[in-house]
Amino acid sequence: MPPTKPRPPAPLYEQIRQLIVAALAAGEWRPGEALPSEAALAERFHASPGTVRRALDELTAAHVVERRQGRGTFVATHTAPRDAYRFLRLVADDGASGFTRELVHCRRARATAETARALQLRTSEPVIEVRRLLLRRNRPVVLDDLWLPERHFEGLNGALIDTYAGTLYALFEERFAVHMVRAEEKLRAVAASAEAAALLAVATSEPLLSVERVAYTYGDRPVELRRGLYHTHADHYRNDLN
Structure with a gap:
């Protein structure tokens, strides 16, 4: 049986998405609270703002976070x-x-x-x-x-x-x-x-x-x-x- 090929690493934006979800699960940001700015997240995860933006786009599409025009990105909440x-x-x-x-x-x-x-x-x-x-x-x-x-x-x-x-x-x-x-x-x-x-x-x-x-x-x-x-x-x- 040929050896199993190692799975290629996930794209960077997907890795960042997973890290944000892990932080949410740990209670770092509560439902309804604002996330740090894209620039701050980019600095935290050592990535470009565009990569962070794509990770946030994925989370927004999944209703995990929501964008509020002129106010930033917030953790989605069922209390709204x-x-x-x-x-x-x-x-x-x-x-x-x-x-x-x-x-x-x-x-x-x-x-x-x-x-x-x-x-x-x-x-x-x-x-x-x-x-x-x-x-x-x-x-x-x-x-x-x-x-x-x-x-x-x-x-x-x-x-x-x-x-x-x-x-x-x-x-x-x-x-x-x-x-x-x-x-x-x-x-x-x-x-x-x-x-x-x-x-x-x-x-x-x-x-x-x-x-x-x-x-x-x-x-x-x-x-x-x-x-x-x-x-x-x-x-x-x-x-x-x-």
């Missing part, structure tokens, strides 16, 4: 109103915005084999299980089930979720220093079970849109498994393709 529901693509047919939330339960559980695989945990490792409803004009629209590794969310409970005014991702960011950077989703049509039908106030076996999401923080580390059932009678799933 325009980003509050960045990962929720359900849009009302009549243009209505926003949701009210109703917590069904928040409890400690053990990761099933499937949950452990999605979150890269050991089977039976402690997780926090959250079930909640999203409502629009007092009408249930989404039934969400979430599983979170307890080691990253120690102290999360129903009272904290109920009293927090913002979104769950903003709560995770502010109270647990867990920032959701990206997510992968799987969509399929399903029939409402009796339990889901009761919670969503629909008929048993009514068609629903099932959205399974794994959300990742810095370093592509999975920190949330979410299964949502969407009632799309007056809403639709929207995805902008570029």
Whole structure:
């Protein structure tokens, strides 16, 4: 068998991108905070400003950072109103915005084999299980089930979720220093079970849109498994393709 050829080093801009992400993961710059200037980053990483700019362009495209005209580059945050529901693509047919939330339960559980695989945990490792409803004009629209590794969310409970005014991702960011950077989703049509039908106030076996999401923080580390059932009678799933 011929010897394996060594992998060529990543381009310099990619190396810098990885170093910036590592600094974000270490908490050097918090969500909402400004990064140093391109010139300062270039000096820190011994690179040209153009190389640093390309690394920041990659991070901007991935929504890890955001550019603000005349102000600089900032760490992306889910607490900003325009980003509050960045990962929720359900849009009302009549243009209505926003949701009210109703917590069904928040409890400690053990990761099933499937949950452990999605979150890269050991089977039976402690997780926090959250079930909640999203409502629009007092009408249930989404039934969400979430599983979170307890080691990253120690102290999360129903009272904290109920009293927090913002979104769950903003709560995770502010109270647990867990920032959701990206997510992968799987969509399929399903029939409402009796339990889901009761919670969503629909008929048993009514068609629903099932959205399974794994959300990742810095370093592509999975920190949330979410299964949502969407009632799309007056809403639709929207995805902008570029």
